[in-house]
Amino acid sequence: MLTVEQVEKSFRGTPVLRGVSLEVARGDVVAILGPSGAGKTTLLRCLALLERAEGGTLRLGDTLCHLPTASGREAVALRRRMGFVFQSYDLFRNKTALQNVTLGLTVARRMPRAQAEEIGLAMLDKVGLLDRRDAYPSQLSGGQQQRVAIAPQPEILYFDEPTSALDPELTGEVLGVMRRLAEEGRTMLVVTHELGFARNVANRVVFMEEGRVVEEAPAQTFFSHPREERSRAFLQQTLEEQGKES
Amino acid sequence: MTARLWGIVTDSFWKILAPGLVVTLPLTALSFALAMVIAVAVALIQFAQLPLLRPAARFYIWIIRGTPLLIQLFIIFYGLGQVGILLPPFTAAVAALAINEGAYCAETVRAALESVPAGQLEAGACAGLTWLQTARHIILPQAMRTAFPSLSNSLISMLKDTSLVANITVAEMFMAGQKIVSRTYEPLVIYLEVALVYLLFSTVLTKLQRAGERRLNVYDYR
Ligand SMILES: Nc1ncnc2c1ncn2[C@@H]1O[C@H](COP(=O)(O)OP(=O)(O)OP(=O)(O)O)[C@@H](O)[C@H]1O
Numbered sequence: 001m002l003t004v005e006q007v008e009k010s011f012r013g014t015p016v017l018r019g020v021s022l023e024v025a026r027g028d029v030v031a032i033l034g035p036s037g038a039g040k041t042t043l044l045r046c047l048a049l050l051e052r053a054e055g056g057t058l059r060l061g062d063t064l065c066h067l068p069t070a071s072g073r074e075a076v077a078l079r080r081r082m083g084f085v086f087q088s089y090d091l092f093r094n095k096t097a098l099q100n101v102t103l104g105l106t107v108a109r110r111m112p113r114a115q116a117e118e119i120g121l122a123m124l125d126k127v128g129l130l131d132r133r134d135a136y137p138s139q140l141s142g143g144q145q146q147r148v149a150i151a152p153q154p155e156i157l158y159f160d161e162p163t164s165a166l167d168p169e170l171t172g173e174v175l176g177v178m179r180r181l182a183e184e185g186r187t188m189l190v191v192t193h194e195l196g197f198a199r200n201v202a203n204r205v206v207f208m209e210e211g212r213v214v215e216e217a218p219a220q221t222f223f224s225h226p227r228e229e230r231s232r233a234f235l236q237q238t239l240e241e242q243g244k245e246s
Numbered sequence: 247m248t249a250r251l252w253g254i255v256t257d258s259f260w261k262i263l264a265p266g267l268v269v270t271l272p273l274t275a276l277s278f279a280l281a282m283v284i285a286v287a288v289a290l291i292q293f294a295q296l297p298l299l300r301p302a303a304r305f306y307i308w309i310i311r312g313t314p315l316l317i318q319l320f321i322i323f324y325g326l327g328q329v330g331i332l333l334p335p336f337t338a339a340v341a342a343l344a345i346n347e348g349a350y351c352a353e354t355v356r357a358a359l360e361s362v363p364a365g366q367l368e369a370g371a372c373a374g375l376t377w378l379q380t381a382r383h384i385i386l387p388q389a390m391r392t393a394f395p396s397l398s399n400s401l402i403s404m405l406k407d408t409s410l411v412a413n414i415t416v417a418e419m420f421m422a423g424q425k426i427v428s429r430t431y432e433p434l435v436i437y438l439e440v441a442l443v444y445l446l447f448s449t450v451l452t453k454l455q456r457a458g459e460r461r462l463n464v465y466d467y468r
Pocket residue numbers: 011016034035036037038039040041042043
């Protein structure tokens with residue numbers, strides 16, 4: 001469903017992505033793992049066309065997009081089929097929870113308000129926030145804000161460490177909603193440092209380091225029999241760190 | 247106070263208030279509404295960094311803020327008349343006040359636009375909105391809320407600046423006061439009375455500002 005090929009990106013001459021390719025099939029939950037600075041966030045931002053890649057293509061369904069030359073119109077059309085949940089919850093601060101999930105429908109897709117609200121209410125219900133429909137982002141907890149961001153239902157959802165800015169007790173509720181979406185067969189590309197989530201919810205893992213994909217494997221295989229030396233080192237170190245925390 | 251003086255005061259009150267209601271207030275409202283249109287357009291042009299229009303916007307702000315309003319009024323009313331553009335006094339007054347206030351408010355709105363976090367623009371893009379849609383539904387409403395107190399300030403100050411248009415023969419409150427003074431030779435009480443009516447008007451505007459701010463505070467964010 002999503003095929004990404006040879007994405008390249010540098011910042012002021014320093015290469016950050018050096019030809020990243022990956023594939024996400026419909027219903028897949030793909031976890032992107034990797035040390036800090038590996039280029040995970042940059043990759044997602046390039047795939048969202050928020051950052052202009054210097055090379056590479058993206059195919060979503062039957063739409064092919066050459067990333068370096070994509071027009072503004074192409075970018076908008078693509079983004080309407082994607083959902084984004086980033087580290088810091090960027091909801092529209094002047095809109096209620098319900099308006100936040102319906103704005104993409106009423107404004108971007110010109111859907112009648114009543115129809116959009118019906119859909120929006122169903123979305124909020126799904127993430128357990130129906131009773132907070134009229135709350136503004138400033139009146140929601142971090143976890144609730146992330147759940148609002150998750151609520152719309154595009155073809156593919158991108159996550160960038162959706163829980164890393166949350167208190168531990170709020171992490172669970174967000175991961176819970178993500179797990180439920182995964183079980184429903186939603187297609188997701190998830191940058192995460194939660195190894196437990198990657199292991200139990202993702203069906204495939206992409207391990208990145210220094211702007212390259214080092215290893216790509218089914219989740220179970222990656223955790224039980226990592227092929228590459230670098231993957232093993234990363235897993236060992238991360239497990240140690242997360243062990244210390246808890 | 248003598249009975250004669252008291253008679254002049256009560257007599258002239260309506261003569262001052264009436265042009266206040268039918269000239270000063272409409273002049274203020276109309277000019278400020280136009281100024282807001284100019285300000286938002288000029289601020290958005292700069293915020294969007296439009297290549298040719300941006301320098302034009304900066305030029306407009308530079309010229310207008312660097313010259314006195316009174317002289318701008320004279321140029322538009324008397325100066326343009328000389329080259330065949332004859333504007334009625336009220337129209338010339340609206341034009342000068344709007345163009346003048348628009349330049350100041352454009353800076354207020356631009357600063358407010360820039361104070362909206364960059365993440366909000368990206369959030370708009372992520373929701374599938376175009377730049378213009380994001381600007382209209384997300385960025386501008388937040389910016390206008392930030393700018394509201396200073397814009398209210400500008401409105402109140404413009405209300406008082408309308409007294410300058412007496413100089414281009416618009417029969418507003420100040421001119422009404424001048425006429426009464428020339429008849430009665432009581433500048434102290436009459437001009438105090440004119441000042442009082444201005445104070446009355448601006449007090450109402452201040453109250454409206456408070457009410458407006460309370461309404462805008464519904465989505466109270468930091
Ligand atoms: N806007 C930018 N300008 C310059 N350099 C950048 C910019 N964004 C990212 N970088 C650099 O690109 C590299 C990759 O950054 P990126 O944020 O993609 O890493 P990451 O894998 O998401 O790391 P983390 O796990 O810490 O979030 C880093 O070296 C970073 O300093």
